[in-house]
Amino acid sequence: MVNLTLIIALPLLMAFTMPIFKMLNSKLPKFIALLTTAFNLIVLSSNFTEIMAAPLILELGGWQAPFAINLYVGPLALVAAFLINGSAFILSIYNLSQDYQFDDKFYLLFLMITAGASGMVMTGDLFNLFVFIEITSIAAYSLTTFAGGSSYEASFKYLIIGGVGSVFLLLGIGFTYSAVGSLNLAEIAASAGLINPLLLQITALLFLIGIGIEAELFPLNFWVPDIYTEAPTAVSGIMSGAVSAAGIYALARIFFTLFPAQQFFNYLLVIGVITLIMGELIAYQQENIKRMLAYSSLAQMGLIVTVISLGTEAAVKAGLFQLINHSILKVLLFISAGVLISAAGSKKIKDLAGLGTKKPTAAFGFTIAAMGILGVPFLNGFISKFMIISSSLNADQFLITFLILAAALIEIAYYLKVVQKLYFEDLEIEVKNTAVITVPVILLTLLIIGLGVYPQLIAEPLEKAAAEILNNSRYIMTVLGGI
Amino acid sequence: MIDLIYKIGHFLLITVFATALGLLFMGIARKIIARIQKRYGPPVYQPYLDVLKLFGKDAITHGFIFDFGAVMALGGVIATLFFIPLGSWQLYSMEGTVLLVIYLLAVASLGMAMGTVGSGNPQASIGISRALTQMLGYELPFLVILFSLIFRYQTSSIWGLMQAQAGSFLNWNLFAYPMMALVAFVVLIGMMGKKPFDAMIAPSEIGSGPVVESGGKYLGMLLLQKSITIIIELALYVNLFLGGADNIFSFSFKMLIVWILATMFGSLFPRFRIEDGVKFFWKWPLGIAILQALYIII
Amino acid sequence: MLTKYIFVPAAAAFAAYILNKKNKKAGATITALVSAYLLLSLALIYGSWELNQSFNLSLMGYQLEFLMALTPLSWLFAVLTSAISLLIAVFSIDSQADFKFSSVFNLNFLLVIGSIMGVLFARDFLTLFIFWELMTWTSFYLISSGKKKMAGRAAYRYLILSAAAAYSFLMAVIFIFQQTGSFAFEPAAEFLLNNSAPQSILLLLAISLPFWVKAGIFPLHVWVKDAHGNAPKEFSPFLSGMLLKVGFYGLIVVFHQLSFFKIIENTIAYRGLPLLSYLFALLGAVTIITGTILAIRQEDMKKLIAYSSISQMGYIIIGIAIATPLGFSGSMLHLMNHLIFKSTIFLALxxxxxxxGTTKMYEVGGLIFRMPLTFAAYLTAIIALAGIPPTNGFISKWVIYQALIEKGYLFLALAAFFGSIASFMYVFKPLSTVFLGQLKPQHQEIKEVPLLMKIPMLILIGVIVLFGVFPGIQMNIISQISGDLGIETVNYSLYSIQGAFGAWNSLYIFNVFAAGFVIALLVFGLAKKSKLVGLLDTYSSGEYVTDAESYHYAYQYYRPFDRLFDNLAAKSLTGFYETLTANLLKSGESFRRIFAAGRVQNYALYSVLLFVILAAVGWII
Amino acid sequence: MNNNFVKGSWQEILDWAQNKSINMLHYCTGCGAIELPPTMTSRYDMSRFGIGPAATPRQADLLLVTGYLSTKTLRRLIYTYEQMQAPKFVVGFGSCTINGGMYWDSYNTIKQLDKYLPVEMYIAGCMPRPEAILDGLLKLKKMINNGEADGYQRYQDNLEFYHQNQEAVLGEVQRTQ
Incomplete structure (x- = not known):
């Protein structure tokens, strides 16, 4: 068992020493990134059983909660951290074989974004949450621009929206602090009942908007398509697989633990459904594959938020499962799409025709991930779809169920178009040399099929995570102990 | 063994009788048409001579399908014939349901169609395409009529339908359901390919259509097939609407009456275009048949 | 052990995939062997209807029970599946070279077989759904892999429709699961019977939707034509023969085993038939008519037969919907017979x-002299399809007619008559234009297909005649099915069936036929021998014909008839659906134009607006 | 011989049937065809002698060449004749078929039909009236009944002669296979 603080500290350390590594050997930075993320995964695994038994609270600086800055790693945080570091790990493998040579700065920022996102899910403190969100966003702004070209514009948009989001978030934190006098999540949660209802509502809404920007909720998510489209593949992958997962975690933490009022869940439900439907509808229209994936990501975020905000245990479990699947599948989709794009030299879907035989690995990766998303039996998406429908019907939400299924149908429509283009149409194009992504494709395919055939694998963490998130008094008790 | 020989003899007898009667009817028809056109007309026995001549002539074939088609056409109608009660003659007619007869007739049509199209002459194909289209036109009202009759009398065997009309001649469907009989009469004309429903054989337009390539014995066989078909169709009409008959003579007489009427009716009209013919069948005969059927089932 | 019927093909699928990379014929051979094995082992378990299997699984907090059992119905369908896939696999051994993805074809084909087995043996909704989806997906890839460009679009349409229907199924099934706590059929049936009738009907309609789609019943038939027409030529027989029928399996399960008919028993009825059933039958009637009219218009042989499949499905649904003993038996007979003769037709084509190398009918002609066996197979099959005695196709249609007339369903009967008579027209078109008529110069050197392709066709010809003479073989299993489903059985013997108004006796028919043909042969044989001349030596008004191409009447064969329906055919249901969905989806584009126009200041504004709106909503509440 | 006797009398029966039933194919190249409608319809009604029209050469026994022939139409005529089934008869109709008639000095009209096809008989006249036609056809019937109308055999026997003549005016002649 290794100290979990390392998950945040090591990437930061490695990030800032990256120039030194570069001096030693220009190829070293990619390996450092890989090793760091791998190490993080090992750290998480080594703490697995312990966290499953009881949430782990790390107090920094030797002070006790609520006075100290604490890290809180419960099952939910563990799941999220796994997703973040796992995505980062897979993308680091992908980076290894990239033919384009980013310099150390890219890996520096890459590790920073990983650290930031991990921090977001592990922190037990509102202000630290803000800080980590900022670290993540700032890293993301810069990472986006590595693609050059119009990525600057995308990055700038994100910068502005992110700035607005920070303002809302900071305001919310300010209000909270003024009302409660503490920034510790548990402390706030414990005394949330004492806050003036009006203030509480305003504060909650400020949080909703501040974090909604990270969690890609409608209508705060229009920076997403630009970023995902223009950023380098690895960045799109980590944004979709890790940062959005962290955003969902933050959203869930704030609304389930701090302000567990039905009213906000209703808001989230409506926003989530709108995000879902809009995302799918717009994604269907896209001709650019990365933009399509971006809108699809939005829609998935909407779906997850919708399901989680149904608020039943089954629903939360379904939502979390979907979140896991989303991270796995989107990472695979982005990296295989990245390979296909560089092979065809174009981001247009119609230019990808016939790559199925010329780039079999990438095309297979894309196909299996698409089928996973669409819920083909024996792949992971099937299980989560089943759980989602079951839980939403259980909550007597017929309309929501219907909309979710309608959205899924649209999703099938546009993913299939791409899959068919890949295999069943022929276009005489010259295929350029691209990265080799055999290892990530195999790893992720195994995961996809593994979770599809034996979802029991992650039943325990999900169960615990759902139980944890739904019971905020236990959170308070755990953190504050006897006080 | 005796039974078998008896049966084979019966088979042959019926076949020969029907052929002879059919040819005679064809001769009568030619005579009647001639008289309507103020001509003297060929002798009544002309079709016999035609058949004899045709079997005496040389013939060409366009391959085995051409031969097979001719055999299938003739064999099909002969097989159908055995299921029809001809007066007191009924070989398998107790077994034969009226729907079976309709579909058995299709065997002959298919055989003829296949053989003639097998000749490779596009005019044959055009003729067949027209014939099949027209068949869709007239079979539909006819099947609706059969539907009503079967539903009305709760039996689908021709024999049973005939028995149901026994007793007074007022029980005949001709008088019981005159509209139906009229429709069936129009259908009969269509079935026999008389004017105005003879676009499929239009001799001066598509060189007599299906039989364009048939000469010699092929034409002879098709003539025989035609003559038996006439008998089958007339017998069907007589059985269904004129109450059948006890013996072959009165049965033949009834058939003759229907035949003469149909011939006279047919000689009065010019030719329908194919789609107009189909439209006609679907408008009037089918409409009336449906009304009649509705009346019967309600 | 019923699971082996699923896992053996599934395991073999991957083996076939790998081996096929080495040798192009390995995949199809493995498919054939596996199908033969399935067929044999199914034959061995005939009659042991108490065979069943179940697994319990606790998944994510749900207690799930996977049930499988053997019923006469599923046994019949399983046998049909494995038999037809055996024939197709044997047929396709030699044509593997035509495939772009030979290995994937065999992989998917075996997976389809396995998943159909799963669907058939499933006794609970979840198992059914899982294998149903798997079947849809694998068949989607099979259809897509057709050579033509349209194949993709067709498969796409197929999958979208299937998926939409599958989701409705899933929703209804999970709803029932919430109420009963089980996915199994029996508790569900019990629950539905005791539930309020409108809700039960709605649920069952939702459950049956995927089956309607798969069976290609109007107005959900839009996928059938293009999918059949463009699927790989080896898969089309299976698609039309078996995959459509699986839909009927599902419908029978819904109607009888989930007691749909019992639920609607006491609703308003027309001539003793509940209105809903009558509506289904009417859908069947419309299916027959549209399928037929459109089939006559086609110039592509596979599309023509595809439309004919649509129209034949109408007969089956009519029989199933009216649910009289005769109707049900007729439907089951027709289902089997359609499988047999339609596969024969597709294999011949x-x-x-x-x-x-072409599917356009006007591009070929006169192939009878080059491919006589193929012609014989096609001829036998169309005689059966057109319902001409003494083939199996007539028997099933005859039984259905009897059922319709018995109850006096005039309009259903009218449609059935129409479809049957008009089927002469469309089956004759390929016969005339592909096999008869003038042989094209470029096809002079064509040979009959290799032996491995001949064998399946020969077998199918034999089966058509066999069932034409001995319908009792089929009636034997059908009566077991009816007994199992609680429908009265029809009297039958080996070669006769008792209808409502008279019996069918194939032995008599056969005798009489033989007699008729012998007499005709005698007449033919006794006459003078004829001289063989070439196909170009025909009456052409004295003109000497040199060009076989232009002397072949094939294009727009039934133009006069088509003219009658030009207006109707111009209104395409597919087009209607496509514009509808396109417009719906276009709304996404307008959304994007309004919201995501790329102005970052607007984006910033949205966050403020959202805050204001939500605050206002909170205020009001 | 007994066998020959049977064969011979069978042939007689066939000849008799043939004479009672003649289907004619009128090859209407010239103006003579205009005389056929009155011959067929109620005024003269040739059908009372068992003579009727045929639609195609396959069904016809009699080829009626009703008028002049150009080199262009002769080609078709020969092809049509070869498509007919034996026994088959050719009747020349009008003076054009005999000696070119009023086209006697035309450069592209066939003057003498029986150089190219075995003509059973000519019906003279420009044009022959229906009475003449009927008279001619009745004579033909008599010839058929007596077995004298053997043009198709003459054609077979003198195939070379006919072919030579045909090729002399037409160059290459397309024939049935």
């Missing part, structure tokens, strides 16, 4: 396509 596949042989033609294999040799000529």
């Amino acid at each position: 596949a042989a033609v396509i294999y040799r000529t």
Whole structure:
């Protein structure tokens, strides 16, 4: 068992020493990134059983909660951290074989974004949450621009929206602090009942908007398509697989633990459904594959938020499962799409025709991930779809169920178009040399099929995570102990 | 063994009788048409001579399908014939349901169609395409009529339908359901390919259509097939609407009456275009048949 | 052990995939062997209807029970599946070279077989759904892999429709699961019977939706034509023969085993038939008519037969919907017979396509002299399809007619008559234009297909005649099915069936036929021998014909008839659906134009607006 | 011989049937065809002698060449004749078929039909009236009944002669296979 603080500290350390590594050997930075993320995964695994038994609270600086800055790693945080570091790990493998040579700065920022996102899910403190969100966003702004070209514009948009989001978030934190006098999540949660209802509502809404920007909720998510489209593949992958997962975690933490009022869940439900439907509808229209994936990501975020905000245990479990699947599948989709794009030299879907035989690995990766998303039996998406429908019907939400299924149908429509283009149409194009992504494709395919055939694998963490998130008094008790 | 020989003899007898009667009817028809056109007309026995001549002539074939088609056409109608009660003659007619007869007739049509199209002459194909289209036109009202009759009398065997009309001649469907009989009469004309429903054989337009390539014995066989078909169709009409008959003579007489009427009716009209013919069948005969059927089932 | 019927093909699928990379014929051979094995082992378990299997699984907090059992119905369908896939696999051994993705074809084909087995043996909704989806997906890839460009679009349409229906199924099933706590059929049936009738009907309709789609019943038939027409020629027989029928399996399960008919028993009825059933039958009637009219218009042989499949499905649904003993038996007979003769037709056409490489009827002609066996197979099959005695197709249609007339369903009967008579027209078109008529110069050198392709066709010819003479073989299993489903059985013997108004006796028919043909042969044989001349030596008004191409009447064969329906055919249901969905989806584009126009200041504004709106909503509440 | 006797009398029966039933194919190249409608319809009604029209050469026994022939139409005529089934008869109709008639000095009209096809008989006249036609056809019937109308055999026997003549005016002649 290794100290979990390392998950945040090591990437930061490695990030800032990256120039030194570069001096030693220009190829070293990619390996450092890989090793760091791998190490993080090992750290998480080594703490697995312990966290499953009881949430782990790390107090920094030797002070006790609520006075100290604490890290809180419960099952939910563990799941999220796994997703973040796992995505980062897979993308680091992908980076290894990239033919384009980013310099150390890219890996520096890459590790920073990983650290930031991990921090977001592990922190037990509102202000630290803000800080980590900022670290993540700032890293993301810069990472986006590595693609050059119009990525600057995308990055700038994100910068502005992110700035607005920070303002809302900071305001919310300010209000909270003024009302409660503490920034510790548990402390706030414990005394949330004492806050003036009006203030509480305003504060909650400020949080909703501040974090909604990270969690890609409608209508705060229009920076997403630009970023995902223009950023380098690895960045799109980590944004979709890790940062959005962290955003969902933050959203869930704030609304389930701090302000567990039905009213906000209703808001989230409506926003989530709108995000879902809009995302799918717009994604269907896209001709650019990365933009399509971006809108699809939005829609998935909407779906997850919708399901989680149904608020039943089954629903939360379904939502979390979907979140896991989303991270796995989107990472695979982005990296295989990245390979296909560089092979065809174009981001247009119609230019990808016939790559199925010329780039079999990438095309297979894309196909299996698409089928996973669409819920083909024996792949992971099937299980989560089943759980989602079951839980939403259980909550007597017929309309929501219907909309979710309608959205899924649209999703099938546009993913299939791409899959068919890949295999069943022929276009005489010259295929350029691209990265080799055999290892990530195999790893992720195994995961996809593994979770599809034996979802029991992650039943325990999900169960615990759902139980944890739904019971905020236990959170308070755990953190504050006897006080 | 005796039974078998008896049966084979019966088979042959019926076949020969029907052929002879059919040819005679064809001769009568030619005579009647001639008289309507103020001509003297060929002798009544002309079709016999035609058949004899045709079997005496040389013939060409366009391959085995051409031969097979001719055999299938003739064999099909002969097989159908055995299921029809001809007066007191009924070989398998107790077994034969009226729907079976309709579909058995299709065997002959298919055989003829296949053989003639097998000749490779596009005019044959055009003729067949027209014939099949027209068949869709007239079979539909006819099947609706059969539907009503079967539903009305709760039996689908021709024999049973005939028995149901026994007793007074007022029980005949001709008088019981005159509209139906009229429709069936129009259908009969269509079935026999008389004017105005003879676009499929239009001799001066598509060189007599299906039989364009048939000469010699092929034409002879098709003539025989035609003559038996006439008998089958007339017998069907007589059985269904004129109450059948006890013996072959009165049965033949009834058939003759229907035949003469149909011939006279047919000689009065010019030719329908194919789609107009189909439209006609679907408008009037089918409409009336449906009304009649509705009346019967309600 | 019923699971082996699923896992053996599934395991073999991957083996076939790998081995096929080495040798192009390995995949199809493995498919054939596996199908033969399935067929044999199914034959061995005939009659042991108490065979069943179940697994319990606790998944994510749900207690799930996977049930499988053998019923006469599923046994019949399983046998049909494995038999037809055996024939197709044997047929396709030699044509593997035509495939772009030979290995994937065999992989998917075996997976389809396995998943159909799963669907058939499933006794609970979840198992059914899982295998149903798997079947849809694998068949989607099979259809997509057709050579033509349209194949993709067709498969796409197929999958979208299937998926939409599958989701409705899933929703209804999970709803029932919430109420009963089980996915199994029996508790569900019990629950539905005791539930309020409108809700039960709605649920069952939702459950049956995927089956309607798969069976290609109007107005959900839009996928059938293009999918059949463009699927790989080896897969089309299976698609039309078996995959459509699986839909009927599902419908029978819904109607009888989930007691749909019992639920609607006491609703308003027309001539003793509940209105809803009558509506289904009417859908069948419309299916027959549209399928037929459109089939007559086609110039592509596979599309023509595809439309004919649509129209034949109408007969089956009519029989199932009216649910009288005769109707049900007729439907089951027709279902089997359609499988047999339609596969024969598709295989014969596949042989033609294999040799000529085209599916357009006017591009070929006169192939009878080059491919006589293929012609014989096609001829036998169309005689059966057109319902001409003494083939199996007539018997099933005859039984259905009897059922319709018995109850006096005039309009259903009218449609059935129409479809049957008009089927002469459309089956004769390929016969005339592909096999008869003038042989094209470029096809002079064509040979009959290889032996491995001949064998399946020969077997199918034999089966058509066999069932034409001995319908009792089929009636034997059908009566067991009816007994199992609680429908009265029809009297039958080995060669006769008792209808409502008279019996069918194939022995008599056969005798009489023989007699008729012998007499005709005698007449033919006794006459003078004829002289063989070429196909170009025909009456052409004295003109000497040199050009076989232009002397072949094939294009727009039934133009006069088509003219009658030009207006109707111009209104395409597919087009209607496509504009509808396109417009719906276009709304996404307008959303994007309004919201995501790329102005970052607007984006910033949205966050403020959202805050204001939500605050206002909170205020009001 | 007994066998020959049977064969011979069978042939007689066939000849008799043939004479009672003649289907004619009128090859209407010239103006003579205009005389056929009155011959067929109620005024003269040739059908009372068992003579009727045929639609195609396959069904016809009699080829009626009703008028002049150009080199262009002769080609078709020969092809049509070869498509007919034996026994088959050719009747020349009008003076054009005999000696070119009023086209006697035309450069592209066939003057003498029986150089190219075995003509059973000519019906003279420009044009022959229906009475003449009927008279001619009745004579033909008599010839058929007596077995004298053997043009198709003459054609077979003198195939070379006919072919030579045909090729002399037409160059290459397309024939049935």
